[in-house]
Amino acid sequence: MPSPVSLMTLDSLQKCVFSYNSNCQETPSDYIAAILELSSLVVRRQHRLLLHWDFLYHLTADGRRFRRTCDTVHRFTADVVQRRHQALDRLGREAWLKSKQGKTVDFIDILLLAKDEDGQDLSEEDIAAEADTFMFEGHDTTAIGLSWVLYNLACHPEYQKRYGCSNCSMPFSTMCIKESLRLHPPVMAVSRRCTEDIKLPDGHVLPKDTRNICLISIYGTHHNPAVWPEPQVYNPHRFDPENSKNQPPLAFMNCIGQNFAMAEMKVVLALTLLRFAVHLDESRPVRRKPELILRSENGLWLHLDPLGPSCESRPPHRAPRAIHSPLLREI
Template identity: 70%
Template sequence: MLTPAFHVDVLKPYLKIFNQSSNIMHAKWRKLTTGGAASLDMFEQLSLMTLDSLQKCVFSYNSNCQERPSDYISAIVELSSLVVRRQNRLLHHFDCIYYLTADGRRFRRACDIVHSFTADVVQRRQAVVRQMGHDAWLRSKLGKTMDFIDILLLAKDEKGQYLSDEDIAAEAETFMFGGHDTTASGLSWVLYNLARHPEYQDQCREEIQNLLQGRETEEIEWEDLSKMPFSTMCIKESLRLHPPATVLSRRCTEDVKLPDGKVIPKGTICLLSIFGIHHNPTVWPEPEVYDPYRFDSGTSQLPLSFVPFSAGPRNCIGQNFAMAEMKAVLALTLLRFRVRLDKSQPVRRKPELIMRAENGLWLWVEPLHAGL
């Protein structure tokens, strides 16, 4: 039902939003680097940028969250943190205990903020549909950018029934939570890996400069995304080395026989390690080495050896959205800034809901002459 939300014709107009959100972030960076360079936590910077993009793509709403505090954004960040804390405290797994704790009360308050915001957007949009009539509202959308709420309002099941307001709100919130942290993680780690390997960073930058040469404005367009082969290779190798989601779960629909003869019974829920697959030395020689040329078009890979977005019929529905955003943001960032390791801030991987870094992922950001 939701596949049309990620059709290429729906995704194309989002490139303008990715450009706008990147420009806001980079304007902040320029202010912070007036002295020449500044050390910034990439997770903090990029999470706000992806949340800004998603609010515009999902709700057509601009909270200016990159420039001033937002209760809605603060609630999303807090909920993500509280979920991880709850996982690590066994007694908090029981609702009757959890909601008596300080964390549980904070969780309820943050949930109320998120649910109220989403419900208000959905109800106001539904009111417009009812006032205009569904057919007239649909005609008014032809040729215009449609956000995720619009797509959900159009979605029908196999019986021709539209989604309820509660279903629409649940899907919109799932996309907000599933889409911002993962993309921010992917972008943070690719900038980190390019800071570790300045020769690859320079190669990406040269590719982007050649792509945009002669243009009046620095803007990534949809057609550009397929003309960034080396930058795409660098993103993919970073997703292999530092996958944003480290595990996935599946329920066995039949008995699964393993090579050693053991059988996983039908109905069993299994956790599969994406990180483990991506670091398996029998599949990826020297798995800890960052080598973008693993993803050269002439290089073959084993099936299911690279699964940053999962695989099969239940893979990540938003993977094209995420890759488009990562390519656009990376291109504009390297066009305008050089990133270097902050050697005073050691980097250690920290798998939570997503792949993070302990104490943040700090890089020196230095403005280039181009784009100033």
């Protein structure tokens, strides 16, 4: 069962990528079900060593389900790309661009206008692959990031009170989000292939070998006390421009879609915290659960306390009212 936050981010991404109103928060669809099922299948496969070989995996029930759900996702994307391509071919590039003036240009539009290194248009397969990647990777990580930042602000009402005020500066909003992403990075590690020799600080060398994969721990870097003093403490002021100007460039790692994700998180958090004070549900302890992304074992449960018309009415230390919401219950 998807969480309300995951459905919200997926709905938003569908609108921005495809200009498509999925209404998945109210009405289920085959495409949404396929996206969610793929996420579950990928995690399950990671925990079964023998299924890392494709020929074995595709003989299993999970492998057959994986292929069926991939086909559903690919058909949806291919259909959108093909219809948009047909409109571009019918009107011509100049007329098509003119028709877009004053209107929202979505991700598919940008890909249709893109050129490769040889100045050629991207193929429909290339465009579909980019759109699939953006859709599959871009909704659940943002949902988890939103969940953890609301959890951290619930743990620290002094920051929440300032964040929720209408006169809160945008830099402080960014600081709160980045510190939460440091403390609870949705993606805990990335893998890379060595295309050149890499010398480590201790003198050891990782040799160039594209057959070998190096795992880079984002979680470990973000919790390294040599880089981040008191790494387990939630302190947004770490990301004050004055405090962070001397930080190593890779002390804090984010994703390629960070600009889109950051904009979405700022809007959602502002709309939430201007209306509600968020409090922890003390009866449900939080325990981290590392999977494909960093979840909580039993979800993140919060109480929402409606606020008055001004931010001064926020009760930062008041006991929560009886409003109990599974707002952050994760998949």
